[in-house]
Amino acid sequence: MEKSLSWREFIITRLIQSSGYSAVIFVLLIFFFLLREGLPTLSEVDASSLLSVRWYPIEDYFGILPLISGSLMVTLGAALIAVPFGIGTAVYISEIAPRWMREILKPLVELLGGLPSVVLGFLGILVVSPFLRIFLDLPTGLTAFTGSLLLGGIAVPTIVSVAEDALDSVPRAYREGAWALGATRWQTIWRVTLPAARSGVLTAVMLGVGRAIGETMTVMMVTGNAPVLALKLGSLFSPVRTMTATIAAEMGEVANGSTHYHVLFLIGIVLFVISLIVNIIASSVVFRARKRAERILS
Amino acid sequence: MAALINNTVDIVNASRRIKQEEIDEAKKNGVEPVEFIVARDAIAVIVNPKNPVNELTLQQLSDIYSGKYTNWLEVGGEDRPIVRLSRETNSGTHVYFLETVLRLGNKEDKTLFSTDTLLLPSSEGIISEVRQNPNALGYDGLGYVPDDLKTIAIAKEEGGAFVLPSISTVNDKTYPIARDLYMYTNGEPTGVVREYLDWILSAEAQQIVAELGFVPVK
Numbered sequence: 001m002e003k004s005l006s007w008r009e010f011i012i013t014r015l016i017q018s019s020g021y022s023a024v025i026f027v028l029l030i031f032f033f034l035l036r037e038g039l040p041t042l043s044e045v046d047a048s049s050l051l052s053v054r055w056y057p058i059e060d061y062f063g064i065l066p067l068i069s070g071s072l073m074v075t076l077g078a079a080l081i082a083v084p085f086g087i088g089t090a091v092y093i094s095e096i097a098p099r100w101m102r103e104i105l106k107p108l109v110e111l112l113g114g115l116p117s118v119v120l121g122f123l124g125i126l127v128v129s130p131f132l133r134i135f136l137d138l139p140t141g142l143t144a145f146t147g148s149l150l151l152g153g154i155a156v157p158t159i160v161s162v163a164e165d166a167l168d169s170v171p172r173a174y175r176e177g178a179w180a181l182g183a184t185r186w187q188t189i190w191r192v193t194l195p196a197a198r199s200g201v202l203t204a205v206m207l208g209v210g211r212a213i214g215e216t217m218t219v220m221m222v223t224g225n226a227p228v229l230a231l232k233l234g235s236l237f238s239p240v241r242t243m244t245a246t247i248a249a250e251m252g253e254v255a256n257g258s259t260h261y262h263v264l265f266l267i268g269i270v271l272f273v274i275s276l277i278v279n280i281i282a283s284s285v286v287f288r289a290r291k292r293a294e295r296i297l298s
Numbered sequence: 299m300a301a302l303i304n305n306t307v308d309i310v311n312a313s314r315r316i317k318q319e320e321i322d323e324a325k326k327n328g329v330e331p332v333e334f335i336v337a338r339d340a341i342a343v344i345v346n347p348k349n350p351v352n353e354l355t356l357q358q359l360s361d362i363y364s365g366k367y368t369n370w371l372e373v374g375g376e377d378r379p380i381v382r383l384s385r386e387t388n389s390g391t392h393v394y395f396l397e398t399v400l401r402l403g404n405k406e407d408k409t410l411f412s413t414d415t416l417l418l419p420s421s422e423g424i425i426s427e428v429r430q431n432p433n434a435l436g437y438d439g440l441g442y443v444p445d446d447l448k449t450i451a452i453a454k455e456e457g458g459a460f461v462l463p464s465i466s467t468v469n470d471k472t473y474p475i476a477r478d479l480y481m482y483t484n485g486e487p488t489g490v491v492r493e494y495l496d497w498i499l500s501a502e503a504q505q506i507v508a509e510l511g512f513v514p515v516k
Contacts, residue, residue: 056410058387066413125423130430139379139433142416221423224416225386239416249419253388255300255323 034272038265045259050266055227055241057250057260064267066227070144070240071271073230074219077148078155078212083205085152086159087194090204093160094167095189106164113157121221124150129222136237142224144240150218155208162207166200167193199286206282210275213244220245243267302482305329308491312480313339313390313439330485336498338513340440340463340476341395343450344425348432351375353451353460356474360400362435365412370433382415383424383436392417394477395437437475440468441511468513479512 041050045062052063093105128149129141170193178188194201224239225246247264254261302310303324316331324331343359345351351374354362361367363382370378385392401407418424424436428447440463443449451460454474467473487495497503504514 054410054413056387058393059410061410125426129427133431140381140416140427140431142418142427220419225418226414226416228413239414241417249386249417250388253300255303255320258323 031272034265034269038262038267038269041259041262041266044262050263053229055246057263060259062259062263063227064243064263064270066229067241067243067246067267068270069230069235070223070227071213071242071244071274073144073235073240074147074151074223074242075209075213077145077236078151079205079209081148081152082155082159082208082212086156086204086208087163087201089156089160090163090167090201091189091194094164095193096185106161109157109160112153113161115154117154117215117217118221120150120153121218124218124222138237140224140239142222142239143237144223144230145236147219147223147240147242148236150222151212151215154215154218155212158211159204159208162204163197163201166197166204169200170196202282202286206278209278213271213275213278216244216248220248225249243271299482302331302484303327303329305484308483309487309494310482312482313477314393315478315480316482331482332484332486334481334483334495334499335478335515336481336495337479337504337507337515338468338476339479340468340473340513341391341437342440342443342463343435343437343452343475344428344443344447345435345450346428346430346432347446347448349375349378349448351450352448353453355453355456355458356399356402357456359452360402360409363395363400363411363415364409365414378433380435381427381431381433382412383427383434384411384415384417385421385424385438386417386419391437391439395475398475398477399437439512443511465508465513476513478515 041062049062050064052061053065054061054063055066089109093102093109097105124146125142129143129146131141132138132143132146132149133141174192174196175188178192183191219242223242223245225241226239227241227246228235228238230236230238230240247267250260251264254264299310299312299316299320301307303320305327316333321331343354349370351370354373358367358373362373362380363384367373368380370376370380384395387393396411397403400409400411416427418427421438421442424438425442425444425447428434428436449462451462452474453460459472461467461473463473463476468476481495481498483491483495499515507514
């Protein structure tokens with residue numbers, strides 16, 4: 001009896017262990033694959049050509065700066081929309097809304113998160129972009145801002161869902177303590193509950209931004225895909241081309257092993273590195289916050 | 299084309315002729331591309347019906363798409379910015395338009411699309427943008443253009459006759475932006491692939507080609 005138990009224990013431990021390692025191994029394998037397919041670019045294309053501002057791969061213009069700036073512009077816009085809106089919604093659902101309202105709102109927000117991005121893209125082409133063109137008097141409604149709006153819509157459910165869970169797990173005693181000291185409801189939310197749930201809320205923001213930068217279908221449909229270098233704030237209201245849309249639009253027709261193919265993988269590496277940096281910054285901020293909390297409590 | 303070169307399909311449809319470098323690439327993989335012209339297609343230049351411009355010369359179109367003209371006023375329209383729409387760079391239509399219109403068929407010409415040209419991934423994207431935006435100028439295969447958009451009449455050169463695309467103007471070669479459509483096989487086709495291609499070139503299939511808004515080869 002005892003023997004079979006320890007055997008079961010052994011097998012289960014190994015199973016859990018290997019599934020834990022497999023996540024790391026998969027990421028490493030993907031990164032290795034990206035490097036193998038993308039690095040040949042550096043010997044095939046000059047750095048000056050890669051860092052130029054013209055992307056026209058069928059005539060060997062491989063300037064990736066417009067694509068990077070396009071992705072950053074759309075993602076930044078999406079974050080500016082989704083973060084305040086998402087955290088605000090999470091605070092409302094978790095702290096302010098009555099119980100029956102919360103039970104309606106939370107599933108509804110999560111339903112929004114399940115919307116396929118192609119459907120949002122259609123909505124963007126047929127409703128949002130014509131509306132923005134007329135409302136803001138733009139030459140065309142297919143702009144970075146249209147992409148930001150829709151990506152914000154995609155990121156909000158992720159942020160709300162994760163941030164609400166984090167706020168919900170803040171012990172009730174914290175809020176009661178604040179109220180007992182005479183804090184108003186707003187002071188309690190802003191000074192006590194939100195800081196206490198900080199690491200969870202930050203994770204929510206990072207997951208949301210991660211969804212936005214990796215999103216492909218919607219941006220390909222609504223941002224116009226014009227490879228213009230976006231530097232000014234005004235570029236938010238003109239068409240841009242993102243890295244993800246470029247890979248998606250061009251990978252299907254590119255000859256395997258050609259220079260263009262390698263450059264597309266290099267763009268994949270750049271995307272990978274950007275999201276890695278975002279994650280590292282986020283986890284270091286969370287780590288530091290936790291350290292300080294431990295110091296205060298001890 | 300990529301699929302043909304990698305030898306994963308029996309027949310590949312293409313709206314442009316295969317390039318020499320692609321033939322070399324294919325031969326490296328043991329693929330021998332054989333060409334069939336199965337239909338003709340005219341590229342219609344389209345604008346929103348609210349746009350008063352009815353006709354353009356090839357030179358004017360080239361200057362618009364290369365970024366020289368940026369306002370409809372400069373080609374006889376209203377005071378509106380021109381929003382240039384194009385298919386993605388990997389589309390045969392894009393390459394054909396670049397060679398025939400932007401570079402006016404001149405192989406030495408290195409004119410490129412203006413960088414702010416919107417590259418849309420589908421015909422539907424171009425059509426829905428032209429339908430709702432009076433600033434837009436787009437192009438697409440004649441077979442894809444719905445009736446509620448305005449087709450521009452094109453003149454080959456300054457002072458020439460402005461011609462609208464149609465089956466007759468494509469076949470008598472008066473409409474300047476028309477091209478052949480191809481199918482490629484790996485080696486001389488045999489068996490079912492042969493039968494299929496024979497049928498494609500038969501009167502029955504060419505009738506269907508005409509019904510779909512393309513131009514029959516016979």
